[in-house]
Amino acid sequence: MMHFATRVSTAFRISLRELRGGLKGFYIFLACIALGTGAIAAVNSVSTAITGSIASEGRTLLAGDVRFELNNREANQEEMRFLEGLGDIAVSTVLRSMARLPDGSDQSLVEVKAVDGAYPLYGTFVAEPAQPLNELIAPVDGRFGAVAAPLLLDRLGLKIGDEVLIGKASFVITGAITTEPDAISDGFGFAPRLVTTREALKASGLVDTGSLVEHAYKIRLATPAPTPEEIRRKAESTLPNAGWSIRTSDRAAPSLTENIERFSQFLTLVGLTALVVGGVGVANAVRAFLDSKRTVIATLKCLGAPASVVVMVYFFQITVVAIIGILAGLVLGAIAPLVASYYLAGFLPISTEPTLYPGALLLAAMFGILVTLSFAILPLGHARQVPATALFREQGFESRGLPSWPYIAAAALALAALAALAILSSDERRIATIFLVAMAAGFVLLRLVALAIAYLARRSPRVPSAALRLAIGNIHRPGALTPAVTLSLGLGLSLLVALALIDGNLRRELSANLPERAPNFFFIDIQKSEIDGFRSVVEGISPNGTLVEVPMLRGRILAFNGTDVAMIEVPPEGRWVLRGDRGITYAETVPENASVVEGTWWPADYAGEPLVSFSVEEAGELGLKLGDTVTVNVLGRNITAKIANFRKVEWESLSINFVMVFSPNTFAGAPHAWLATLTDTEAEPADEAAVLKAVTQAYPTITSVRVKDALDVVDRLVGQLATAIRAAAAIALIASVLVLSGALAAGNRARTHDAVVLKTLGATRAMLIRAFTYEYFLLGAATACFALLAGGGVAWYVLSQIMRLPSNFLPDVALTTILLSLVTTIGIGLAGTWRILGQKAAPVLREL
Numbered sequence: 001m002m003h004f005a006t007r008v009s010t011a012f013r014i015s016l017r018e019l020r021g022g023l024k025g026f027y028i029f030l031a032c033i034a035l036g037t038g039a040i041a042a043v044n045s046v047s048t049a050i051t052g053s054i055a056s057e058g059r060t061l062l063a064g065d066v067r068f069e070l071n072n073r074e075a076n077q078e079e080m081r082f083l084e085g086l087g088d089i090a091v092s093t094v095l096r097s098m099a100r101l102p103d104g105s106d107q108s109l110v111e112v113k114a115v116d117g118a119y120p121l122y123g124t125f126v127a128e129p130a131q132p133l134n135e136l137i138a139p140v141d142g143r144f145g146a147v148a149a150p151l152l153l154d155r156l157g158l159k160i161g162d163e164v165l166i167g168k169a170s171f172v173i174t175g176a177i178t179t180e181p182d183a184i185s186d187g188f189g190f191a192p193r194l195v196t197t198r199e200a201l202k203a204s205g206l207v208d209t210g211s212l213v214e215h216a217y218k219i220r221l222a223t224p225a226p227t228p229e230e231i232r233r234k235a236e237s238t239l240p241n242a243g244w245s246i247r248t249s250d251r252a253a254p255s256l257t258e259n260i261e262r263f264s265q266f267l268t269l270v271g272l273t274a275l276v277v278g279g280v281g282v283a284n285a286v287r288a289f290l291d292s293k294r295t296v297i298a299t300l301k302c303l304g305a306p307a308s309v310v311v312m313v314y315f316f317q318i319t320v321v322a323i324i325g326i327l328a329g330l331v332l333g334a335i336a337p338l339v340a341s342y343y344l345a346g347f348l349p350i351s352t353e354p355t356l357y358p359g360a361l362l363l364a365a366m367f368g369i370l371v372t373l374s375f376a377i378l379p380l381g382h383a384r385q386v387p388a389t390a391l392f393r394e395q396g397f398e399s400r401g402l403p404s405w406p407y408i409a410a411a412a413l414a415l416a417a418l419a420a421l422a423i424l425s426s427d428e429r430r431i432a433t434i435f436l437v438a439m440a441a442g443f444v445l446l447r448l449v450a451l452a453i454a455y456l457a458r459r460s461p462r463v464p465s466a467a468l469r470l471a472i473g474n475i476h477r478p479g480a481l482t483p484a485v486t487l488s489l490g491l492g493l494s495l496l497v498a499l500a501l502i503d504g505n506l507r508r509e510l511s512a513n514l515p516e517r518a519p520n521f522f523f524i525d526i527q528k529s530e531i532d533g534f535r536s537v538v539e540g541i542s543p544n545g546t547l548v549e550v551p552m553l554r555g556r557i558l559a560f561n562g563t564d565v566a567m568i569e570v571p572p573e574g575r576w577v578l579r580g581d582r583g584i585t586y587a588e589t590v591p592e593n594a595s596v597v598e599g600t601w602w603p604a605d606y607a608g609e610p611l612v613s614f615s616v617e618e619a620g621e622l623g624l625k626l627g628d629t630v631t632v633n634v635l636g637r638n639i640t641a642k643i644a645n646f647r648k649v650e651w652e653s654l655s656i657n658f659v660m661v662f663s664p665n666t667f668a669g670a671p672h673a674w675l676a677t678l679t680d681t682e683a684e685p686a687d688e689a690a691v692l693k694a695v696t697q698a699y700p701t702i703t704s705v706r707v708k709d710a711l712d713v714v715d716r717l718v719g720q721l722a723t724a725i726r727a728a729a730a731i732a733l734i735a736s737v738l739v740l741s742g743a744l745a746a747g748n749r750a751r752t753h754d755a756v757v758l759k760t761l762g763a764t765r766a767m768l769i770r771a772f773t774y775e776y777f778l779l780g781a782a783t784a785c786f787a788l789l790a791g792g793g794v795a796w797y798v799l800s801q802i803m804r805l806p807s808n809f810l811p812d813v814a815l816t817t818i819l820l821s822l823v824t825t826i827g828i829g830l831a832g833t834w835r836i837l838g839q840k841a842a843p844v845l846r847e848l
Contacts, residue, residue: 011312018296019317026321029285032738033325034332036275037368039731040268041333044360047264049337050344052357054184058249060123063182064090064218066231067247071554071581073635074215075244082238086231087222090118093198095213096191096524096703097206098696100165101156107696108155109191109705110148112166114201121220123181125195129160131175137197140172144200147175149192167204167701171196182218185247190710205701211525211673212554212703243556243633245580269435270495272422274735275367276439277491279375281739284484286318286379297383307384314383318376326368330361363425370421373414381407428572439491442790446490450483453782457482467767470758471774481829485740485779489821490786492736497791497817498798504810505799507719518711519655519677520545520688523695524552524703526674534699538678541694542687545680548592550656552675553667554581555632555639560624562631574621577659583675584632586662590647593655599626599645602663610641610666615649615659630660634670641666655679740828755833772833773826780825784818791817 023030059065068075068083075083083089093114100107117134119125125133127147137145143163153176158164162173177193207213226234228248235246290297293314300310334356341352381403402408419436426432457475475482526534531549538547557565557578565578588604590596590613597616612630624630624643631640641662649657656677678691688706695704755768792809799807 007306007309008312011309012316014300015313015316015320018313019320023321023324026285026289028738028741029282029289029318029321030325030328032278032281032285032735033275033322033368033372034328035731035735035738036271036278036371037326037329037364038332039271039274039329040367041330041361041364042336043264043268043271044363045333045337045357046340048357048360049340049355055250060181062185062218062247062249063120063122065221065225065249066219066228067185068217068219068235068244069247069580070215070217070242070244070636071556072211072213075217075242076636079239079242079244082235083217083219086219087225088118088121088220090121090218090220091116091198092119092216092218093201093207093213094186094216095201095206095211096705097166097204098700098702098704099152099156099194100696100700102163102165102170104693104697106156107692108152109703109709110152110166110194111191112201112204112206113186113193113195114198115195116198119218120181121218124179125181126177126179127175128178129175133195136174137195137200140174143170143172144196144203145174146171146194146196146200147177148173148194149177152192152194155192165700166194167206169200169204171200186216190705190713206525208525208527208673208701212552241633241636241638243558243636243638245556268426269422269432271731272367273439273491273495274731275371276418277488277739278735279371280484280487281735281741282372283375283379284739286314286376287382290314290379290383311380311384315376315380318372318380322368322372322376326365329368330365333361333364363421366421367418370414370418374411374418377407377411377414378403438794442491442494443487445790446487446786447483449490449782449786450486453486453779454480454482457778467770468774470771471778474754474771474775475778481775482779485776485825486783486786488736488739489780489783489824490790492733493783493787493817493821494790494794496730496733496820497787497813498794500813500816501792501795501807501810502798504813505795505805505807508808518707519548519679520683520707521678521691522705522707523676523678524673524705526676526699526702528674530699530702531674534676534695534702537694537698538676538691541691542678542680542683544682545678547676547678548656549674549676550585550587550591551667551672553584553634553670553672555584555634555660556581557630557632558638559629559631559640560622561629568622571621574618577618577622582660583658584634584660584662585658585675586664586667588664591656591658591661593650593657594647596645596647599643601645606663607665610639611644611663612641612666613645613647613661614643615657616646617649618659619643619646632660634667639666737824737828740824769830772829776826776829777822780822781818783825784821787817787821788814 054061066086094111096109096111098107099110115133115137119133127133127136133147136147139145146164148158148164153159153173156164158173160173160175164171164173171194177195180193180195183193201207228250231248232246235242235244297310300313301307337357338352338354384403384407422436423429423432454476457472460472463469463472474480523534523538526549535547535549538545559565560568570578590601596613599613601613602611614624614630619625626643626645628643629640630643631638633639644663647661649659651657656675680687683691688708692704692706695702758768759765796807799805
C-alpha cells in the first residue's frame with residue numbers, strides 16, 4: 001500500500017511540474033468540455049430559476065392561496081357558502097369576445113377579464129397611469145371603465161379616453177396594462193386582455209346559456225390554513241358533483257412548469273450531444289497531447305518508471321485540465337440565469353437577483369467528469385502499451401489495436417455511468433433512453449460510413465490527376481482522417497438538418513398548407529335564438545362559403561370505469577385530454593371529417609343509455625377500449641357514458657373536431673350554445689374583413705376568430721422555440737468543429753512526414769494543396785450526404801409519426817448543409833495543413 005502511495009505521489013508531482021509549461025495541446029480539450037458543460041449548466045440553471053420562481057411566488061401568480069374554477073356556470077349558493085368558509089374570496093370571469101370601434105370601422109378579438117373589488121388578493125395590478133385598479137375600471141360618465149393591453153390599443157388605434165364597444169356595452173379606455181399578477185396562471189391566450197368590472201360584463205350580455213366562460217374563485221385562506229390535500233378532500237367530500245378544478249399556490253401554473261421542464265430536458269439532451277461529440281475531441285486531444293510527449297514518456301520508461309506511473313502522470317494532467325474546463329463551463333452556467341432574466345423577465349417569472357443553483361451545476365459537472373473519463377481512458381491505455389524503443393524511433397499512437405482489458409472495462413464503466421446519469425436525471429426516462437440509443441447507433445453508423453467511404457476510395461478506378469489520386473489514397477490509407485471527419489461533423493450536421501427540416505416543414509404547414517385546408521373563421525357562443533339570423537348574415541356576405549354548425553358544450557373528464565383520472569398513470573402525450581375542460585358535442589350521424597374505425601355508430605333515433613364516440617388516437621394513449629365508461633361533469637352534473645366506437649379524427653384540418661361526441665339523448669334538454677365554421681377558399685382579405693364586420697355588428701355577443709390570425713400567433717411561437725433549439729444545435733455543431741480541429745491536430749505529425757517525403761520526391765506546394773483540398777472536399781461531401789439522409793430520416797419520423805404532419809424535403813436545407821460541410825471541412829483542413837507545407841525537410845527526415 002505504501003509502495004502504491006509513493007507511486008501516486010511521484011506521478012502527481014511530475015504531472016504538476018509538466019503543467020508549469022502551460023496548457024499547450026489542451027485548448028481544444030478545454031473548449032469541448034467547457035462548451036458542453038456550460039450548455040447543460042445554463043439550460044438547467046435557467047429552468048430551475050423559472051420553475052423555482054413559479055413555486056416561490058405561487059400566491060402572487062395565482063392571486064390567491066387556492067383557486068376553484070368552474071366553466072360555463074357560476075357557483076351556486078351551496079358552493080359559495082363552502083368557498084366563503086375557507087377565507088376571503090376574489091371572483092373573476094374570463095371569456096373571449098369582439099372589441100369594436102363605435103363607428104364600426106374596425107374590430108379585434110379580445111380576452112375580457114371581469115374582476116370584483118377584492119381582486120387581487122395577492123400581488124399588485126400595475127397600469128399606466130399608475131392608479132388603483134378599482135379607480136381605473138370605475139364607471140366614467142355612464143360608461144364602464146376598462147384597462148387594456150397595449151397590443152389591443154395598437155391594433156385598434158386607441159388611446160386613453162377613447163371608447164370601445166364590447167357586446168352590448170360601451171367602455172372607456174382608462175389605462176394600459178403593465179403588470180397583471182395572475183396572467184400566467186390564467187393561461188396563454190390568443191387575444192390581448194381587457195380588464196373591467198363584473199357589473200360591466202353582465203351589462204355586455206356576453207354571458208349567456210352555453211357561453212364559453214371561465215369563472216375563477218380565488219381564496220385567501222383563513223388561519224390556520226389547511227394543506228392543499230386537505231382542501232381537495234374537503235371539496236370532493238362536501239360537493240362531489242361540483243365539477244370544479246382546484247389549483248393551489250404550490251402549483252400555480254402547472255402547464256407552464258411542465259412545459260418548461262420538458263423543454264429544459266430536451267435542451268439538456270442536445271447539450272449532452274454537444275458534450276459527447278466534444279468527448280471525441282477529448283480523445284483526439286489526449287491522443288495528440290500524448291503523441292507530443294512521446295520523448296518524455298520514453299525518458300520516464302528508460303529511467304525505470306513503471307507503465308502505471310506514466311499513465312498516472314498524464315491521467316492527473318488530464319484531470320486537472322478537465323476540472324479547469326468544467327469550472328469554466330460552470331461559470332457560464334451560473335451567469336446564464338442573469339442573462340436570461342434580462343430577456344425573459346417581461347413575460348416569465350424569473351428572479352433578477354444573482355443566485356446559484358447547485359443542483360444544476362452539480363449535474364453539469366458530473367456530466368463533464370464522466371465524458372472526460374469515458375473518452376480519455378482508451379488513449380491512455382494505448383500510451384501504456386507502446387515501448388520506449390518505439391517512441392524513440394519516432395513512432396506514435398497509430399496502432400489499430402485495443403488497449404488492455406482493464407482500460408476497456410474502465411471506459412465501458414464510465415460510459416455506462418454517463419448513460420445512467422442521463423436517464424436518471426430525466427423525468428421522461430423513455431425518451432432519454434431512446435435518445436441515448438439513437439446517439440450510440442449514430443456513432444456506430446458513422447463508423448460504418450467511414451469504412452464504406454474508405455472501401456469505395458480503395459476500389460475507385462485510377463484517375464489521371466496525381467493530386468486527385470493522392471487525395472483518394474489519403475482517404476483509405478492507415479491513419480486516415482476519414483473516421484475523424486465523418487464522426488466529428490456527422491452528428492452535429494445530422495442534428496442541424498433534422499431540426500431545420502422539422503422547423504421548415506412546421507413553418508410551411510402553418511403558413512401555407514394549413515390555411516389552405518383550414519376554415520376562414522370560427523364563430524363561438526352562438527345562441528339558439530341567434531342561429532338562423534347568423535346563418536342569413538353569413539350566407540348573404542359569403543354566398544360561396546361553406547357554413548358548418550354544431551352544438552357546443554364544455555365538460556371535464558372525471559373518471560374512466562369509475563376510477564378517478566387523478567389516480568390513473570397517463571403518458572405525457574395523453575395528458576392534455578384530462579387537463580381542464582374539453583369541448584364536447586352530440587351528433588346523430590358520424591361527423592364529416594371523421595370515420596369510425598372500431599365499433600358502430602348509434603341509430604339516429606337512439607334513446608338508450610348514454611353513449612360516446614372517442615377519438616381513436618387519444619383513446620389509445622389513455623388505454624381505453626370499447627365498452628369502457630367515461631364520466632364527465634357538464635354544467636355541474638356528472639354524466640357517465642359507455643364508449644360505443646372509436647373514430648379517426650383529422651386534427652390537422654383545423655375544422656370542427658372533438659375528442660368526444662355523445663349520443664343526442666345524453667344532453668336532452670341541456671342548455672348550450674353553437675359553434676360554427678366558415679370555409680371559403682376563394683375569399684380575399686377584403687371579403688374576410690366584410691364577414692367579420694357584418695357578424696360583429698349584427699351579433700356583438702358572437703365571438704369571431706379569424707383562423708389566419710391564430711396561425712400567425714402560433715407561427716411566431718414556433719419561431720421563438722425554433723430559435724432556442726437552433727441555438728442549442730449550433731452548440732453541438734461548434735463542438736463538431738472543435739472535434740474536427742482536434743482530429744487534424746492529432747494527425748499533424750503524420751501529415752508532416754507525408755508532405756516532407758512528397759516534396760523530397762518532387763511534389764510542389766501547389767500540388768499538395770490541391771491534393772489536400774480534394775481530400776477534404778470528398779470527405780465533406782460524403783459527410784454532408786450522410787447528414788442529409790440521417791437528419792432527413794429523423795425529421796420524417798418526428799413529423800409523420802409523432803406530429804402526424806406531412807414531411808417534405810427542402811432543397812434549401814440540403815444546399816445549406818452541403819455548403820456548410822464543405823466550407824468547414826476544407827477551411828479547417830487547409831488552415832491546419834498550411835503550416836505543415838512550410839516545414840523544412842532536413843529536420844524531419846533526420847528523425848524518421
